[in-house]
Structure formats: C-alpha cells, structure tokens
Amino acid sequence: MRYVLGSSSFTWFQRLMLSPRTSLTIFLVVAFVSLTAVGLWMLDGVFAADGLGDAETGGNIFVPFLGVSLLLLAVVIAWAVWPLLRTAGAPADAGSDSDESGTAFPPRGDFSGGETPDFSHVELPVSEYALETYKAAVDHAPAAIMITNNRGRIEYVNEAFLKTSGYSRSEILGRSPAMFGAGHTRSEVYADLWQTILSGSVWRGEVCNRRKSGEEYWENMAISPLRDRFGRVSHFVAVREDITERKGREEDLRQLAQVDALTGIANRRYLIERAEQERRRAERFGQPLALLMVDIDHFKSINDEHGHAVGDQTIRMVAQTCAGSVREIDIVGRYGGEEFVIVLPGTLPEGARELADRLRQQIAAIEIAGADGMPVAVTVSIGFAGFEAGDKLEQLLAAADAALYRAKGLGRNCVVAVTDCLRKGPPGDVQ
Ligand SMILES: Nc1nc2c(ncn2[C@@H]2O[C@H](COP(=O)(O)OP(=O)(O)OP(=O)(O)O)[C@@H](O)[C@H]2O)c(=O)[nH]1
Numbered sequence: 460m461r462y463v464l465g466s467s468s469f470t471w472f473q474r475l476m477l478s479p480r481t482s483l484t485i486f487l488v489v490a491f492v493s494l495t496a497v498g499l500w501m502l503d504g505v506f507a508a509d510g511l512g513d514a515e516t517g518g519n520i521f522v523p524f525l526g527v528s529l530l531l532l533a534v535v536i537a538w539a540v541w542p543l544l545r546t547a548g549a550p551a552d553a554g555s556d557s558d559e560s561g562t563a564f565p566p567r568g569d570f571s572g573g574e575t576p577d578f579s580h581v582e583l584p585v586s587e588y589a590l591e592t593y594k595a596a597v598d599h600a601p602a603a604i605m606i607t608n609n610r611g612r613i614e615y616v617n618e619a620f621l622k623t624s625g626y627s628r629s630e631i632l633g634r635s636p637a638m639f640g641a642g643h644t645r646s647e648v649y650a651d652l653w654q655t656i657l658s659g660s661v662w663r664g665e666v667c668n669r670r671k672s673g674e675e676y677w678e679n680m681a682i683s684p685l686r687d688r689f690g691r692v693s694h695f696v697a698v699r700e701d702i703t704e705r706k707g708r709e710e711d712l713r714q715l716a717q718v719d720a721l722t723g724i725a726n727r728r729y730l731i732e733r734a735e736q737e738r739r740r741a742e743r744f745g746q747p748l749a750l751l752m753v754d755i756d757h758f759k760s761i762n763d764e765h766g767h768a769v770g771d772q773t774i775r776m777v778a779q780t781c782a783g784s785v786r787e788i789d790i791v792g793r794y795g796g797e798e799f800v801i802v803l804p805g806t807l808p809e810g811a812r813e814l815a816d817r818l819r820q821q822i823a824a825i826e827i828a829g830a831d832g833m834p835v836a837v838t839v840s841i842g843f844a845g846f847e848a849g850d851k852l853e854q855l856l857a858a859a860d861a862a863l864y865r866a867k868g869l870g871r872n873c874v875v876a877v878t879d880c881l882r883k884g885p886p887g888d889v890q
Pocket residue numbers: 721754755756757758759760762766767768769770771774795796797867871
C-alpha cells in the first residue's frame with residue numbers, strides 16, 4: 460500500500476472515496492440493508508398473519524431485528540467517519556502516521572535518547588490516479604529532474620533532463636552523475652555539495668556540465684536529500700536549470716566592462732584594477748613588480764597623413780604585439796588613445812628593460828600599408844619603473860610616465876628606466 464503525506468489538497472469527498480475504510484463501510488451498509496429487506500420478506504408470513512405482530516404476546520420480532528440492524532449501522536458509520544473528523548481538524552501536514560488498518564508507522568527523525576516520537580504527521584492513502592498525476596507532473600516538469608540513490612546511482616531522470624543532456628534514459632540510469640561533469644568545477648564545490656546534502660540541507664550552486672554531443676553547458680542546481688519513513692536519507696533529488704544563455708550574457712557584460720572595444724585588450728578601468736591587485740601582492744609578499752608605459756610616436760601624423768582607419772589599425776597592431784610578447788600572468792591594457800601599460804608581476808627592472816627593448820624592436824617591424832599604399836613607419840617610446848616599497852599605484856604609474864616623457868625627449872623610439880631624479884620630478888639621470 461502506498462501513502463503520501465499532507466492531505467490539504469484533497470476534498471472531503473475525495474478522501475471519502477479514496478479510503479478503503481469507506482469502501483468497506485459502504486459494503487457493510489448495503490449488506491445490512493439487504494439483510495433487513497430479506498428479513499422483512501421472510502417475516503412476510505408473520506406480518507400477513509398478525510399485522511405488526513402480536514402485541515399481547517410480544518411476538519413482533521421485526522422491531523428488535525430492525526433495532527439491532529440500525530445500531531450496527533450506526534457503529535459502522537461512526538467507525539468510518541471518525542478518522543476523517545480527526546484529521547479534518549488537524550493542519551495539512553499534521554496527524555498521525557497510520558496505514559489503512561490504523562497501525563502507526565515508525566515516525567520520521569531520530570528518536571534515540573528516549574525522545575517521545577512525533578506522531579503528528581498523518582499519511583493518507585493515495586490512489587493510483589493521484590500517483591499517476593504526481594508522476595506525470597515530475598516527468599513533464601519544465602526543469603530537469605534527477606533522482607539518485609544514496610549509493611550515488613541515478614534511478615530516475617525526467618523528460619527535460621533527457622532533452623538537456625542529450626542522453627537516452629537507458630544510457631543514464633544506474634550510472635553516476637559524474638558522467639555529466641565537464642571537468643571545470645573545482646573539487647571544493649563538490650566537497651561542499653556532499654557535505655551540505657549529507658547533513659540534510661539543500662545545496663544550491665552553478666555547475667558546468669557536458670552534453671552527450673560534447674557541448675558544455677551551465678546549470679543552476681538545487682539538490683536535496685529525500686528521507687524514507689524511518690528518517691534515513693535514501694535518495695537525492697536534483698532540480699537543474701540550464702543557464703548557459705544567462706551565463707553567456709553575463710560573460711558578454713563582463714567583456715564589455717573589462718575589454719577595450721578597439722583592441723580587445725584590457726580597458727583602462729580593468730587595467731588599473733588588475734595593476735592595483737598586483738601592487739598589493741608585491742607590497743604584501745615583498746615581490747618585485749615592474750610597469751611599462753608604451754606610447755606610439757608621432758601618432759597624430761599617422762592619423763593626419765593616412766586617416767583614422769589606418770590610425771586605428773596601427774593601435775590594434777601595437778596592442779596585439781604587446782599582448783603577444785608577454786607571459787600569461789602579465790597584464791596589458793590600453794591606458795589612453797595611443798598609450799599602453801604593461802604590468803609585469805615578479806619582474807625586476809632588468810627583466811623589464813629586456814622585454815621593453817624586444818617590444819620596441821618588434822613594433823618597429825610592424826608592417827602597415829598607408830593611404831598611399833606605402834608602408835607606415837610605426838615606432839614607440841617606452842618608459843618603465845620598478846615597484847618600490849610603499850609606492851601607491853599612482854606613484855608607480857607616474858614614475859613610468861616620467862621615464863616615457865624622457866624617452867620622447869631623447870628623440871623617441873627608445874626605452875628609458877625611471878631614476879630617483881625622475882621619480883622626484885626635476886629632469887635628471889637618463890639610462
Ligand atoms: N585613429 C585614432 N586616433 C586616436 C585614438 N585615440 C587618440 N587618437 C589620436 O592620437 C593622437 C595623439 O597625439 P599626441 O598626443 O599629440 O601624440 P603623438 O602625435 O603620438 O606625439 P608623441 O606622442 O609626442 O610622439 C591624437 O591626434 C588623437 O586624436 C584612436 O582611438 N584612434
């Protein structure tokens with residue numbers, strides 16, 4: 460016999476019709492009425508002879524027969540209606556655990572330690588019709604639903620799950636949910652997931668999975684433990700929503716917020732944010748940090764002679780050359796119109812000079828066709844500075860800028876390191 464908790468969605472009439480107790484009652488009532496009718500028919504001869512019986516001799520046996528029948532009828536009806544009267548007054552999810560014979564089930568929860576069991580929940584019998592309705596609701600729910608047992612094997616997936624994952628049911632059932640992992644989710648996320656659901660709570664999070672086609676997709680998941688009637692975790696139900704599109708939009712917004720539209724490298728705002736992170740790291744751990752400031756020489760002339768399209772193309776190519784010359788951990792950003800900043804974590808001034816020289820030469824070798832079809836000469840001036848303890852980011856930027864200014868003064872297409880004198884402002888030593 461199957462049961463379900465909570466009866467608030469059932470009308471009295473439905474309860475009445477669903478209860479086996481009611482069916483039995485109806486049967487007994489019909490039986491009593493039939494018996495009474497048969498008794499009357501059998502006593503027909505007596506009535507025919509004596510009317511309603513012999514009052515003097517007390518020979519009217521119909522009256523006690525009917526009395527006993529009605530009494531039994533009243534007892535049976537009371538027996539049938541009493542549980543409904545009791546449960547009707549209780550909250551929707553309250554009552555007592557009982558099966559159709561009235562036997563209490565072991566209630567949920569851990570009752571070790573001599574606690575009084577809580578019999579406040581009632582379990583009402585559920586018809587096959589109701590169960591079919593619930594199953595259809597889960598089967599065709601718009602969210603993907605998966606049920607795994609407590610050994611981590613998949614026991615159920617609904618239609619939406621099959622559609623999202625691209626697998627057939629037979630390819631999924633009995634296997635581990637790990638089959639969907641794209642391999643990007645950090646192990647701490649899974650550790651947190653298991654810790655949460657094994658402690659009986661609901662875990663919510665975003666996970667990157669892989670469809671059967673190999674395509675990766677993002678899902679927002681809520682996983683909750685299911686307990687059996689003895690309070691033990693027997694299954695886990697996961698409700699999953701495909702959020703790949705939303706993630707894509709978020710990524711687009713992130714790109715817009717961080718990336719310079721013309722060049723594809725970091726924009727000024729993001730550059731400063733990342734540079735500040737690196738400055739703090741250098742400060743805290745006493746690590747070296749260098750910063751390069753790169754500026755295209757006579758860029759105004761390029762614009763004027765060849766037009767803005769060629770000017771833009773020049774900016775793009777210089778940016779790409781800068782980005783292609785550095786390590787993954789370095790940060791390249793567009794600081795101004797034709798000015799770029801390169802942040803070099805863990806780099807001493809010697810290393811910065813080496814990179815700056817190489818970069819200057821690579822940029823001088825860039826080939827861009829001008830408006831007249833002739834190559835455009837592109838050179839850059841570079842100033843650089845090493846982080847000194849206590850430097851604020853503005854000071855570090857100003858130091859590199861001072862060196863760049865000096866490089867321009869020296870005739871451009873050269874690299875200059877900042878010196879103490881340059882840091883202090885007045886013109887000084889040039890390297
Ligand atoms: N095509 C194009 N031009 C830009 C962009 N941003 C700034 N500029 C132009 O770049 C030019 C920069 O000129 P200046 O600051 O005088 O510098 P310069 O001509 O490179 O001279 P030096 O730096 O002293 O060698 C200005 O004419 C700006 O209008 C851009 O995104 N695209």
